[in-house]
Amino acid sequence: MRLRSVLLLAFAVLTTSWAASAQPIQGIYIGAGAGLRAPTSPTNTPITHGINGNFDIDEALGYDSNLSLGYALGNGWRFELEGTFGKSNVKGTSGTTFPATGSGSVRNLGLMVNALFDMDIGSSYVYPYIGVGIGYQSTRLDGFAMTATSKPLVFSASGDAGGIAGQAIAGVSFPIPNMPGLSLTADYRFMDILGGEKFNGLTSTGGAPVVSATKFHNQFNQTLMFGVRYAFNTPPPAVPSPQASLDAPVGSGQDGVRTFQVNFGLDIAAITDRTRWILKEAAESARRRDTRIEVTQVAADKALSERRARALEGALIGEGVPRDAIAIHGREDADHSPNRRVEIVID
DSSP, X not given: OOHHHHHHHHHHHHHXXXXXXXXXXXXXXXXXXEEEEEEEOOEEEEESSSOOSOEEEEEOOEEEEEEEEEEEEXXXXXXXXXXXXXXXXEEEEESSSSOEEEEEEEEEEEEEEEEEEEOBOSOSSOEEEEEEEEEEEEEEEEEEEEEESSSSOEEEEEEEEEEEEEEEEEEXXXXXXXXXXXXXXXXXXXXXXXXOOEEEEEEESSSSOEEEEEEEOOEEEEEEEEEXXXXXXXXXXXXXXXXXXXXXXXXXXXXXXXXXXXXXXXXXXOOOHHHHHHHHHHHHHHTTSOEEEEEEEOGGGHHHHHHXXXXXXXXXXXXXXXXXXXXXXXXXXXXXXXXXXXXXXXX
């Protein structure tokens, strides 16, 4: 799979996420992670005498790590600058016409720019995310040596070289209760480092060593990463008083009418933990009643108004309210400034 295929696949997945609700994370965040690295043996083209055709450097399982600094827009999209470091040891070589052993290590140090999208699946404890990244990776071939076991041939190479890289990311974050902004993360990453890196070395066939080299083809690394992320701009969950702000009789004046008010952030339809608390209260009152959700919104943003109403509808159904007991009204009002308040009226 080439870099272009990786990026196109990741982009296609990202573009299908617009309809999903977004995790309410906004502003600057930092993250760090470490995990298990499973490299695919890179193919090499030798520039030396005594080795005919390409050969593969077989790498053992290694490790990867990262540090990231990012910014979340508040609508699910976030962008980050990520520094990466990984290493795996050489366990042998393959693809040659003669038996050979191999030793040394392969290290990668890089800088990636990632675009990610967080999704709200209706749980305040689990948020899946997907992403794509592009950047630069420096490869260090350290102490590599290939020794033939059936004839006098030793090839060694070392040095640093770099190339463009791309990656696809799919993971899950787990917000830690009572610690606003702090989440644990787990994700799978597939990285393609474009080939062309050249490493100088020496070849000995029983006589004096001669100058030689080898050139890497694409490097493919798969990583299972575990980490932690902290968003600085996450407010603590509010615990409003149901009697003071959520449970006031309104409307026609008939007995039993109750109104619950939900406020959304500007231009987003994400449901926060505070909103979920309010919806639990509303659902308790709506078990055996008709529930009406009304949204007032400026004319230019009727679609957002309807998304908010549908998000609340899904959350109420998740709390046990029958679907046929809920009426949705996404309205527009050109005579008022943008209204972020949603009323849940139970009669």
